[in-house]
Amino acid sequence: MANDNRPIGIFDSGVGGLTVAKQIIATMPNEQIIYFGDSLRMPYGERDADDLEQLSRRIINFLMSKNIKALVVACGSISSKIFDRVRLQVPQGFPVFEMVTPAITATLAATKNQKIGVLATAGTINSGTHERLIKQALPNAEVTAVAAPLFAPLVEEGWVDNDVADMTAKIYLKPFSNIGIDTLLLACTHFPLMNTAIAKALPKGITIIDPAVQLANDICCQIKERAADCRPYDVANEFYVTAKREKFDQIAHLVLNQFINSQFVILGDER
């Protein structure tokens, strides 16, 4: 079978999707990544479906112009609100991956007592998507869904492991402290970056789900790989942002443990 050396396209509203890029790179170090972070317009959480559809169309056109072989919607808001519409924005049969399906798969595989927590942005929690899909698979599951609106701004500021992060986590995670959940799903791609603070604020023994791990496995199973003689050091990943370039590079360094030099790009008329 022929190899496919085209890159994988990933997008998110900002730095959150970098946690997804990280897992993809860890699972498939041979692949090339083109990352798009719409940091000018973050957060996407409050935007409605039509608005998200417009934004994602522009970004998808941009990534398609880079000749990608697969598209990863590394944004919890788009994944939970309009994934069906995003799927219509790419040619039939073109591989698109989103965050909800692997999140549910991994959560169902992890829970034993069917008491499950979901932590996400307000928009994703209000959409009810994860809760609905978990209960579709496990009708007796007890799902406790909690919004943590300040986690994404904290991550964007790079405050992921200081006293403010710890205290904020303590407040947001309080509802999980004594209800016996055995699994906590992080349904926002920013949140795995707060993992240390989240773990500290939870009772012991709860499995924390980062959907990107499952997602990277799913992608690995389904795409045609790069040629085996493309060594990792030949892979030049590319990062594009619509604002806050320096901050993005700082956080990307933190997440990916390598120096990133992102490129600033303007899509359409900026608003």
Next chain:
Amino acid sequence: MANDNRPIGIFDSGVGGLTVAKQIIATMPNEQIIYFGDSLRMPYGERDADDLEQLSRRIINFLMSKNIKALVVACGSISSKIFDRVRLQVPQGFPVFEMVTPAITATLAATKNQKIGVLATAGTINSGTHERLIKQALPNAEVTAVAAPLFAPLVEEGWVDNDVADMTAKIYLKPFSNIGIDTLLLACTHFPLMNTAIAKALPKGITIIDPAVQLANDICCQIKERAADCRPYDVANEFYVTAKREKFDQIAHLVLNQFINSQFVILGDER
């Protein structure tokens, strides 16, 4: 002289401008306010001048259609980056007020030792506007400008007086702890809501400047008032938002100490 019963229009990217509305109401309880909060697109801090110009044009058109008699740009980013352009978006002679001029006036009046701190969003601090204008008036002034990017998200979450607010203030205000400033200018309209946390994190004896106090006085001096027989209880203020209506109403209640029932509005195609 005839009275003018038309309302005063105020706009900001979100809830920040409510601190300005509060001072205007306190100074001129007889006036009617039309408030516009562009909560869908907040924060404005990272947006460039052209982008802010487009956004403000739509909002100003909306407010002008409400037959206002004066316009208040209650947004630090627009005030510090493109106030000159905003002025061209209203008819010649129409009274427009922004946040920078009263901020500088109040700061110059307050400082005795000419050691001045400026606290704002990253965008406003990077614009250098306040520092430049203070030094124009006081060439020997020592100005220390610090960005506090998480203050606005904390305010938007309503976390203005808890442990997270205190600790965040402590971190951001550390540069002011031992440099002998006698005046701290809050150059973002969100920040007066963090006043308690800010005051706790500062050495004693520093004057904290909320530019809205001076601004309300400026407006009071320059506009034609409503008829004296318009009692406050006849004044129906109106509040419009582009997202997060409930959160806006909660925070508006906190700031204005009255129940607010804001209206959701869409301007142009949302992006």
